[in-house]
Amino acid sequence: MSQIVFxxxxxxxxxxxxxxxxxxxxxxxSWRTTRSGGRPRxxxxxxxxxxxxxxxxxxxxxxxxxxxxxxxxxxxxxxGRDA
Amino acid sequence: xxxxxxxxAGPAGLAxxxxxxxxxxxxxxxxxxxxxxxxxxxxxxxxxxxxHHDWDAFVRLRDALDRLTYLPGHRVxxxxxxxxxxxxxxxxxxxxxxxxxxxxxxxxxxxxxxLPFPGWDLPGVLTAGGAQALxxxxxxxxxxxIVVAGTGPFLLPVATGLARAGATVAGVFEANRPYGFARHxxxxxxxxxxxxxxxxxxARHRIPYRTGHAVVAAHGDDRIExxxxxxxxxxxxxxxxxxxxxxxxxxxxxxxxxxEIPLQLGCATRMDADxxxxxxxxxxxxxxxxxVYAAGETTGVGGAQLSLVEGELAxxxxxxxxxxxxxxxxxxxxxxxxxxxxxxxxxxxxAAYPVRPGWMDRLRDDTLVCRCEEVTRGRLAEAAELGAxxxxxxxxxxxxxxxxxxxxxxxxxxxxxxxxxxxxxxxADDLRGIARRxxxxxxxxxxxATDDQP
Numbered sequence: 001m002s003q004i005v006f007x008x009x010x011x012x013x014x015x016x017x018x019x020x021x022x023x024x025x026x027x028x029x030s031w032r033t034t035r036s037g038g039r040p041r042x043x044x045x046x047x048x049x050x051x052x053x054x055x056x057x058x059x060x061x062x063x064x065x066x067x068x069x070x071x072x073x074x075x076x077x078x079x080g081r082d083a
Numbered sequence: 084x085x086x087x088x089x090x091x092a093g094p095a096g097l098a099x100x101x102x103x104x105x106x107x108x109x110x111x112x113x114x115x116x117x118x119x120x121x122x123x124x125x126x127x128x129x130x131x132x133x134x135h136h137d138w139d140a141f142v143r144l145r146d147a148l149d150r151l152t153y154l155p156g157h158r159v160x161x162x163x164x165x166x167x168x169x170x171x172x173x174x175x176x177x178x179x180x181x182x183x184x185x186x187x188x189x190x191x192x193x194x195x196x197x198l199p200f201p202g203w204d205l206p207g208v209l210t211a212g213g214a215q216a217l218x219x220x221x222x223x224x225x226x227x228x229i230v231v232a233g234t235g236p237f238l239l240p241v242a243t244g245l246a247r248a249g250a251t252v253a254g255v256f257e258a259n260r261p262y263g264f265a266r267h268x269x270x271x272x273x274x275x276x277x278x279x280x281x282x283x284x285x286a287r288h289r290i291p292y293r294t295g296h297a298v299v300a301a302h303g304d305d306r307i308e309x310x311x312x313x314x315x316x317x318x319x320x321x322x323x324x325x326x327x328x329x330x331x332x333x334x335x336x337x338x339x340x341x342x343e344i345p346l347q348l349g350c351a352t353r354m355d356a357d358x359x360x361x362x363x364x365x366x367x368x369x370x371x372x373x374x375v376y377a378a379g380e381t382t383g384v385g386g387a388q389l390s391l392v393e394g395e396l397a398x399x400x401x402x403x404x405x406x407x408x409x410x411x412x413x414x415x416x417x418x419x420x421x422x423x424x425x426x427x428x429x430x431x432x433x434a435a436y437p438v439r440p441g442w443m444d445r446l447r448d449d450t451l452v453c454r455c456e457e458v459t460r461g462r463l464a465e466a467a468e469l470g471a472x473x474x475x476x477x478x479x480x481x482x483x484x485x486x487x488x489x490x491x492x493x494x495x496x497x498x499x500x501x502x503x504x505x506x507x508x509x510x511a512d513d514l515r516g517i518a519r520r521x522x523x524x525x526x527x528x529x530x531x532a533t534d535d536q537p
Contacts, residue, residue: 014222016128021221029206029306036457040305042206043225044454044492046213047122048115049194051487051525052454060175062525066216068174069117 004074006031013070020046020053020065023076031055031065031078085111085152087401088168088184090159090344093121094387095379095394096190097144100151102398103188106407110151111182113170115158118220119145121192122212123387125219134219134244136277140391154180160524162187162344166374171524186374186401189345189362190394193338193380196359197492198233198438199452199460200445202301202310203334211241211335224250226331230310232256232298233335235436239281241333246288253329255285256296256312258319258336258442264435271428273388298332299324299445307332319441336438339495340381343523346515348372353511355383356433359495360514366419368397376401385429392422443503452500453493455486463497467504474509475516477501487525490517 001012004022013022020043023031030040032054044052046066053065056077089100092114100112112119120126124141132138157170157180166187171177195210202208207226209217211233214225228251231242235257242255268274285292293312299321300311309328313321340361342352351363351371361384362370362377370377378397379390396418399410446452448461458481463471466480474497477483483497484490490497494517498509 017221017223021217021223024217024225025221025223034457039204039457040206041204041454043209043213043217044204045194045210046216047194049488050454050492054487057175063175066213067115 002070002072004070004072004076006076007078011076017070018066019055019057019068019070019074019076022070023065085109085182085184086405087111087186087188088113088166088182089188089190090114090162090168091121091190091192091379092116092119092153092155093190093192093379093390094123094141095192095390095397096121096188097141098391098394099188099190099376099378099398099401101144101147102395103402103407104150105147106399106402106410108402108405108407111154111184112148112151113154113157113159113168113182115156117156117174119148119153119155122216123390125216127220127222134247137387158524159344160522160526162347164348171526177527185405186376187344187348188394188397188401189350189370189375189377189381190379190390190397191341191344191381193340193359193384194491195335196337196339196495197334198336198442199450199493199496200299200301201447201450202303202307204451204454205301205303205307206305207303207307207330208301208332208334211237211333212338214331214333215241215244218244218248222248224248225333226250226329228253228329229331229333230254230256230298230312230327230329231333232258232296232310232312234258234438235335235337236278236432237335239278239285241335242290243281243284243288245333246284246290252288252290253327254291254293254312256298257292257294258297258315258439259436260294261435264431267428267431267435271424274428297321297442298334301332302326306330315441317439319439320444321441336442337436338380338384339491340384342381342518343520345370345375345377345381346519347521347523348375350375350377352515352518354514356430357384357436358438358509359384360511360518367400368393369400383426383429384433385425389422389425389429392418392425396422440499440503440508443499452496453481453483453486453490455488455492456482456484458483458493460500463500467501472501472504473516474498474501474513478517484517489520494518
């Protein structure tokens with residue numbers, strides 16, 4: 001099975017899955033915090049509308065985890081406030 | 084210069100693009116998704132169609148895509164009059180693209196309509212459509228123990244799909260009591276079969292289905308651990324509450340059509356029976372702007388079958404206007420009759436599954452309304468005291484709707500809350516005030532300066 005790396009930890013995925021789906025399947029529900037309240041956020045709309053699931057992939061920030069297809073070896077970071 | 088660019092590759096856009104291309108036009112079909120099909124036909128990379136309704140109709144359209152230029156993974160951010168479509172291609176290394184065309188078909192579909200409640204920003208609370216997208220597109224159930232809530236028949240495929248995928252569905256909580264709707268369903272053999280199938284699946288998986296109930300709060304610290312479910316009175320005020328443990332909630336109160344592009348082009352809009360803003364079209368799916376057509380959910384939420392019919396009508400009309408092959412009048416009559424029938428069904432559905440004002444009783448002062456800018460109901464109330472009694476003023480004073488999603492998620496709720504200050508329901512002008520987005524997608528500034536022909 002293919003895998004990505006989320007904050008140093010390997011996360012498996014099936015080809016064709018989004019990064020958000022791979023994280024959800026691994027039980028990871030949130031990967032950033034909000035700018036003002038510091039509240040955790042992950043998938044909400046799941047179809048690219050809400051921008052709650054913003055994530056950094058291979059150093060590229062502000063991508064929507066629900067829209068980006070996972071690729072072998074992707075290094076994925078959340079964490080930042082409104083990353 | 085293409086004859087027509089179709090925006091959106093869901094049922095309506097696919098049908099429009101294939102009809103126009105079959106009639107001899109040079110068609111570009113542009114779509115944000117990675118695979119064709121939109122939300123209804125969203126599918127996994129290795130899809131067999133086993134769990135999809137009307138999959139054969141999709142396969143026929145997909146197999147006809149070689150007649151046209153299909154551009155997946157393209158996010159349209161602006162359409163100029165005349166027409167020039169500006170988009171960004173690729174899901175990570177974005178490349179600016181522009182397409183010139185003599186006509187435009189808007190088939191951008193809809194997204195879930197959200198109503199806020201305390202705790203709705205906790206991880207594990209998803210839209211019903213979001214849970215469905217994860218399941219259909221990625222084969223991932225959104226959680227292990229899931230509560231499905233909101234209003235509308237869409238909750239049924241979501242709940243039964245999750246159960247078939249192995250999740251425990253702790254209950255379906257339908258806010259309305261749609262008793263009269265069954266006779267409309269009975270008149271449509273296909274819909275009656277579909278409904279009977281859901282009923283059988285609910286029974287087989289022992290999923291409780293409760294009408295007149297809603298999720299009024301979600302509880303947890305860093306993720307959802309339980310919800311409060313309330314029985315509702317006629318106006319949706321909660322009358323009796325209980326707590327249900329769960330790790331996920333899938334919630335949706337109907338759908339909001341995506342109108343950025345028709346509004347950019349100046350197309351006339353109106354309010355539909357479900358309280359959503361829609362594009363006004365004539366019998367051939369023409370909008371008020373010459374050369375611009377719209378089909379599917381953007382002209383009124385009505386489901387995939389209606390979208391297929393409207394898309395085909397739009398494609399035929401574009402082809403005829405461009406001097407292509409004139410459609411067979413018998414085909415057009417058949418499509419028009421089918422559209423009338425399906426529109427009537429959609430009207431009955433909207434009447435049976437309205438949004439009632441009692442949803443606002445769920446909000447506390449510290450409940451978020453705008454998730455992006457973290458604007459609470461209390462902040463909106465302060466804005467109202469300063470005179471913000473329409474959603475546009477409320478947005479300017481409170482920042483609700485000014486974040487990443489540009490009000491797509493909170494706009495409908497903000498419209499209710501702002502209008503509610505004056506004791507009225509939101510109208511078309513309220514919804515127009517929050518639906519205008521000159522840039523339909525977030526852009527990097529450099530992309531405004533450079534874009535290329537594909």
